[in-house]
Amino acid sequence: AHHNEVAIGVMGKKYSRDFLLTISEQCTDLPAGFDKTSDIAETLLVAKDSILHFADRESY
């Protein structure tokens, strides 16, 4: 019972930064259900075409 009283710092699903970073590479696609058409998405999403274009230009 004592353990339940001290929720601070001991409970919950914890993941270290290093562990979370190892997952990053396998998650490249936007989550299902993400609204790509909203005006906000337009402002916020990485434009893959422009990145490719930029990379091409830089490599020359």
Added chain:
Amino acid sequence: SLNPSTAITHELHPLEHSWTFWFDNPFAKSKQAAWGSSIRPIHTFSTAEEFWSLYNNILHPSKLAVGADFHCFKHKIEPKWEDPVCANGGKWTISFTRGKSDTCWLYTLLAMIGEQFNFGDEICGAVVMVRAKQEKIAIWTKNALNETAQVPLLVVLLIEMDVWIALMSIGRQWKEFLDYNESIGFIFHEDAKKLDRAAKNRYTI
């Protein structure tokens, strides 16, 4: 072709809390009359994989337009002073020169969603604010007056008879996670509401 290691790779990692990304669109701001009317929830996630699926596809602070505010708050807490959970809270803020906050923003997000803060229950969320000359990251907490959770280097707690633990507060841990050595300040929302930019730090560490 399915072997045990592939199965492990695709196992999802549920987070302790669901989190929502919110965006305040600078291009919408000028068209809107009331402050706060342009802020909108983008997507809610509850696994580490979903977090990365979003993070890897959205612009990082250095690439966001000037004026943008990008928030990551616990689900059902709105990044507004008026939100009942935030109303009595405040925020720790760190300023960076323009284009220099990307890594610290990511580390702040990972520390929050990975529940690395000892007093994580006190956290509402974090925001990065992109301005012409600087980017600011702030962590919003629930009870501004709860100095114990925000400020001390170590908080000693009795777990059970003769068992003590010492925990670092939110502000101190945040600086440690970011490897940030300058002093940081905590402003009460209540002060910010009344005094705007004249609001003074109530805590400095």
